[in-house]
Amino acid sequence: MSNQRQILVGVLGATGTVGQRFIHLLSSHPFFTLHALGASSRSAGKPYGAAVKWKLPFPIPARAKALVVKECKAEEFKDCGVVFSGLDAEVAGDIESAFRAAELAVFSNSKNHRRDPVVPLIVPLVNPSHFSIIPHQRSIHSPRLQTGFIVTNANCSTTGLVIPLAALEAAFGPLESVMVTTMQAISGAGYPGVPSLDIFDNVVPHIGGEEEKMEWETAKILGGISHDGTAFEMHATNPMRVSAACNRVPVIEGHTEAVSVRFARRPPPSPQQIREALEAYTCEAQTLECPSAPKKVIYVHDEPDRPQPRLDRDFQAGAGVNVGRIRECAVLDIKFVVLSNNVCIGAATSSIINAEIAVFKGLI
Ligand SMILES: NC(=O)C1=CN([C@@H]2O[C@H](COP(=O)(O)OP(=O)(O)OC[C@H]3O[C@@H](n4cnc5c(N)ncnc54)[C@H](OP(=O)(O)O)[C@@H]3O)[C@@H](O)[C@H]2O)C=CC1
Numbered sequence: 001m002s003n004q005r006q007i008l009v010g011v012l013g014a015t016g017t018v019g020q021r022f023i024h025l026l027s028s029h030p031f032f033t034l035h036a037l038g039a040s041s042r043s044a045g046k047p048y049g050a051a052v053k054w055k056l057p058f059p060i061p062a063r064a065k066a067l068v069v070k071e072c073k074a075e076e077f078k079d080c081g082v083v084f085s086g087l088d089a090e091v092a093g094d095i096e097s098a099f100r101a102a103e104l105a106v107f108s109n110s111k112n113h114r115r116d117p118v119v120p121l122i123v124p125l126v127n128p129s130h131f132s133i134i135p136h137q138r139s140i141h142s143p144r145l146q147t148g149f150i151v152t153n154a155n156c157s158t159t160g161l162v163i164p165l166a167a168l169e170a171a172f173g174p175l176e177s178v179m180v181t182t183m184q185a186i187s188g189a190g191y192p193g194v195p196s197l198d199i200f201d202n203v204v205p206h207i208g209g210e211e212e213k214m215e216w217e218t219a220k221i222l223g224g225i226s227h228d229g230t231a232f233e234m235h236a237t238n239p240m241r242v243s244a245a246c247n248r249v250p251v252i253e254g255h256t257e258a259v260s261v262r263f264a265r266r267p268p269p270s271p272q273q274i275r276e277a278l279e280a281y282t283c284e285a286q287t288l289e290c291p292s293a294p295k296k297v298i299y300v301h302d303e304p305d306r307p308q309p310r311l312d313r314d315f316q317a318g319a320g321v322n323v324g325r326i327r328e329c330a331v332l333d334i335k336f337v338v339l340s341n342n343v344c345i346g347a348a349t350s351s352i353i354n355a356e357i358a359v360f361k362g363l364i
């Protein structure tokens with residue numbers, strides 16, 4: 001890795017919640033060098049330090065502070081080998097398409113392209129094999145130089161869910177049913193997000209579109225890709241049924257999910273076997289020695305009252321997931337709790353690991 005060439009990177013939506021996390025993480029990256037920042041016309045033309053309402057408990061990195069924020073136009077980012085996007089979904093779709101058409105490699109956090117049949121939806125600790133669709137995507141959308149593409153990462157709640165599900169399927173075969181109830185942090189709604197008078201002393205049992213995203217995205221991520229690398233195959237155990245119930249809770253960062261699963265295989269694995277499989281799970285991002293991959297993908301807690309967002313969301317800089325309370329379920333087979341950092345592995349960290357994988361696979 002020490003021989004890895006430096007790659008200039010841009011961040012779209014650099015002033016937002018996810019954008020700020022990108023700036024922080026990229027400021028100390030071993031081979032991605034912050035080069036260009038983009039946001040709305042409200043911010044464009046100002047030095048980043050003046051445009052951003054910085055909300056992280058670290059200083060604004062010096063390199064970013066002085067960069068002048070640009071409009072999100074591809075020509076402003078033409079020197080970037082990688083462009084990360086934390087754009088508002090209202091505008092992300094068209095801007096990201098324009099960047100790809102300009103032959104740029106885009107790693108997006110937004111929902112807009114996740115269902116596109118030639119765009120991979122990659123949770124880097126789960127399905128980097130889906131990168132093999134990129135030559136096909138390039139043949140359609142980047143025919144001139146074959147350098148442009150879009151890779152998306154998942155909805156933050158989907159990300160926390162699919163990591164343990166992938167570990168369980170790898171060890172015990174297909175899952176038949178998944179029931180998940182989320183307790184999602186306020187930061188998931190961006191800044192300024194949910195009004196304080198709506199969320200203090202309260203739980204809001206609705207997050208628009210979130211349940212549908214969790215149910216659909218899980219099947220794409222845990223599915224496969226055709227042998228010729230031109231189509232995704234949705235997960236199809238009968239098919240696997242996923243039911244999500246999503247709630248906003250007064251936590252600043254870290255999505256907690258109560259998960260119950262039923263396996264196709266009978267008899268199902270025991271809680272102890274589940275614990276061992278989750279602990280043992282490793283992934284390709286680790287084998288490739290991606291610098292932002294967690295040392296441990298899934299940390300299993302044995303204390304009866306963990307994981308908790310305030311205590312566990314920053315473990316491994318928020319790059320892995322925490323699981324606890326593994327036990328039998330009287331309705332399905334097994335139930336457990338998962339906690340993932342929605343802004344890190346749920347967003348910016350996933351994009352960065354995806355880009356590291358793309359570099360190591362020779363796609364950039
Ligand atoms: N927050 C989270 O935990 C997660 C968020 N996501 C997704 O990531 C994306 C960003 O989310 P988040 O950071 O929370 O959102 P924020 O609302 O905090 O930030 C949005 C960003 O988009 C920019 N923007 C808004 N309008 C325009 C425009 N017309 N042209 C160019 N830039 C514009 C804003 O710039 P300006 O400051 O100039 O207005 C800002 O930089 C969203 O698609 C979201 O769904 C995904 C997973 C988790």
Ligand SMILES: N[C@@H](CC(=O)OP(=O)(O)O)C(=O)O
Pocket residue numbers: 089109110111154155156157184185187188189207210213342
């Ligand atoms: N909707 C998520 C965050 C998010 O932005 O999701 P998506 O990228 O799928 O729109 C939350 O509120 O916690």
